[in-house]
Amino acid sequence: MIEESTTARRGRGRRPAAEVRAGVLAAAGRVFLSEGLRAVTFDRIAKEAGSSKVTLYKWWPSPGAMAAEAYFAQTSRVLEFADTGDIRADLVSQLTSFVRWLTDEGVAGPVSELIGAAQLDPDVAAAWSEQYARPRRELARERLRAAQLVGQLRGDADLDVIVDQLWGACYHRLLVLRVPFDEELVPRVVDQALYGAARAE
Structure with a gap:
């Protein structure tokens, strides 16, 4: 079963980095496994995860690297x-x-x-x-x-x-x-x- 993305926390203040990263990986994993690698873009995943595109650029050198890490996160429990x-x-x-x-x-x-x-x-x-x-x-x-x-x-x-x-x-x-x-x-x-x-x- 593919995990759903983490929704943005309501209210004021920043989410912890670990929570943001987990939400991004969940969104990237869902998109990658259901639609394929071409569907994984920084624009798409930032929107899906409710995150900043700048943050994604800071954490991953390419959408492919982000998709790879998202896949690894999905497989760890499987x-x-x-x-x-x-x-x-x-x-x-x-x-x-x-x-x-x-x-x-x-x-x-x-x-x-x-x-x-x-x-x-x-x-x-x-x-x-x-x-x-x-x-x-x-x-x-x-x-x-x-x-x-x-x-x-x-x-x-x-x-x-x-x-x-x-x-x-x-x-x-x-x-x-x-x-x-x-x-x-x-x-x-x-x-x-x-x-x-x-x-x-």
């Missing part, structure tokens, strides 16, 4: 990484949440636009890498390391490659092959990453 003690179950659960977010919530199109913009806009690229991709990758690595420590994964397992296999499979289908996919893919991808394709001895 893509939480559980630790139940069962690494396979936790990977299936987390990757299923990711695939549902892209497909059932209709986010695949806007996300594709954002990743495409990151190839041309260095501000969007930096935001995507530093604020989203690397932190989310580290969350996955932490969960895999925990599984490694209790013997659920081999001690020499390459955790970075496992992450690439899991989320890379989704992004490859979304961005390169551009073929439909849904959560039924997830258990197969997880089993392939964890157990491989070699014949059992």
Whole structure:
């Protein structure tokens, strides 16, 4: 569910900066996820959030960078990484949440636009890498390391490659092959990453 924007506080006096920023990000997230990246402009979001356009220029170098941060804010609660003690179950659960977010919530199109913009806009690229991709990758690595420590994964397992296999499979289908996919893919991808394709001895 996409959050509604924060309405301006009635009465005199300034709103706290954190409240203004949260309202701007909520408005930008709503517009971005429902209408796409081109709809996110400083004029549009300032009006939606009841904020000053000057403030938006001060906080973000481009509308694309603002849209990126708004997307990250939207995903933080959706893509939480559980630790139940069962690494396979936790990977299936987390990757299923990711695939549902892209497909059932209709986010695949806007996300594709954002990743495409990151190839041309260095501000969007930096935001995507530093604020989203690397932190989310580290969350996955932490969960895999925990599984490694209790013997659920081999001690020499390459955790970075496992992450690439899991989320890379989704992004490859979304961005390169551009073929439909849904959560039924997830258990197969997880089993392939964890157990491989070699014949059992």
